[in-house]
Amino acid sequence: MDIKDFIEKFAEQFDDTPIENLTAEVRFKELDEWSSLIALSVIAMADEEYNVTLVATDIRNSETIEDLFNAVQSKL
Amino acid sequence: MAYNPFTLEGKTILVTGAAGGIGRATSIECAKLGAKLVLTDINEAGLQETLSSLEGVGHEFKVADLTSQDALDTLVAELPLLDGFVSNAGVTKPTPVKFINNTDLERIMSINTFAPIYLTQRLLKKKKFNSGASLVFTVSIGGVYTTAPGNAMYGASKGALQVFVRNVALEGAPRIRCNSVNPGMVNTNLAGRSYSDEDKAKDMETYPMKRYGEPRDVALAIVYLLSDASSWVTGHSLIIDGGKTLY
Numbered sequence: 001m002d003i004k005d006f007i008e009k010f011a012e013q014f015d016d017t018p019i020e021n022l023t024a025e026v027r028f029k030e031l032d033e034w035s036s037l038i039a040l041s042v043i044a045m046a047d048e049e050y051n052v053t054l055v056a057t058d059i060r061n062s063e064t065i066e067d068l069f070n071a072v073q074s075k076l
Numbered sequence: 077m078a079y080n081p082f083t084l085e086g087k088t089i090l091v092t093g094a095a096g097g098i099g100r101a102t103s104i105e106c107a108k109l110g111a112k113l114v115l116t117d118i119n120e121a122g123l124q125e126t127l128s129s130l131e132g133v134g135h136e137f138k139v140a141d142l143t144s145q146d147a148l149d150t151l152v153a154e155l156p157l158l159d160g161f162v163s164n165a166g167v168t169k170p171t172p173v174k175f176i177n178n179t180d181l182e183r184i185m186s187i188n189t190f191a192p193i194y195l196t197q198r199l200l201k202k203k204k205f206n207s208g209a210s211l212v213f214t215v216s217i218g219g220v221y222t223t224a225p226g227n228a229m230y231g232a233s234k235g236a237l238q239v240f241v242r243n244v245a246l247e248g249a250p251r252i253r254c255n256s257v258n259p260g261m262v263n264t265n266l267a268g269r270s271y272s273d274e275d276k277a278k279d280m281e282t283y284p285m286k287r288y289g290e291p292r293d294v295a296l297a298i299v300y301l302l303s304d305a306s307s308w309v310t311g312h313s314l315i316i317d318g319g320k321t322l323y
Binding site: 037 | 207251
């Protein structure tokens with residue numbers, strides 16, 4: 001798994017946020033479109049794509065997309 | 077003269093169960109109001125007939141068995157971006173509870189409940205809806221508002237679908253809307269020959285409007301929900317039943 005691939009899959013969970021705006025350093029919870037539904041979508045995506053179970057605290061403890069990537073990576 | 081808040085001009089609309097009944101009537105009305113239709117059904121001859129009844133150009137049909145996961149993938153991959161989706165395919169088999177069996181129940185649930193759920197899931201996952209799109213599910217008063225002998229399987233399938241509609245409405249907002257129409261008995265081939273003419277005449281008396289619905293009665297309600305006239309309406313179930321549920 002590489003971060004580029006992860007960002008692509010992360011970006012798919014958004015409707016109005018273009019992937020160009022989503023770099024590893026982006027603090028995703030500050031995005032206008034971020035919502036509890038997208039949080040659930042990210043958890044479902046991690047399960048479907050990486051067979052990794054993210055929990056709410058993984059999201060809470062992650063500030064940037066890279067943090068989230070690392071959270072998934074650590075559970076692979 | 078041009079004023080028409082119910083226009084569907086410029087909208088591309090997918091209709092399932094388009095080979096007959098409410099699906100066909102809906103397709104015909106949508107085309108008259110300017111929409112471009114993508115029709116789907118398992119019955120190719122019926123689709124041909126519906127297609128030939130449509131005004132305007134640019135309509136197409138796709139034969140698909142919506143209970144097949146592979147067929148759903150293929151269908152969704154081929155679809156254009158949509159402004160409307162009418163999930164209408166449905167079946168029933170009136171059966172008393174003690175005669176329910178695995179084959180009938182799985183068939184009814186597959187077509188009435190699981191297929192619309194899986195199709196909606198894929199349409200969302202593949203981002204097939206333009207912003208402002210409207211989803212309309214043909215549910216029923218049966219199972220949701222009324223019970224009738226022999227209607228347990230159908231009612232259960234529609235009750236589940238109604239709950240799904242409300243959840244799609246919540247998750248889809250504010251980008252897309254999702255509503256249902258809930259018809260009473262409509263003159264289509266749905267119920268087949270399970271009821272005698274005498275039974276039907278007697279049943280019709282339980283409708284304050286003293287008749288069963290016609291497919292077009294429901295189609296025009298679907299048109300309203302597809303149009304921008306209903307742009308503040310989501311999660312609603314619109315009963316169209318000749319007053320049946322007043323009792």
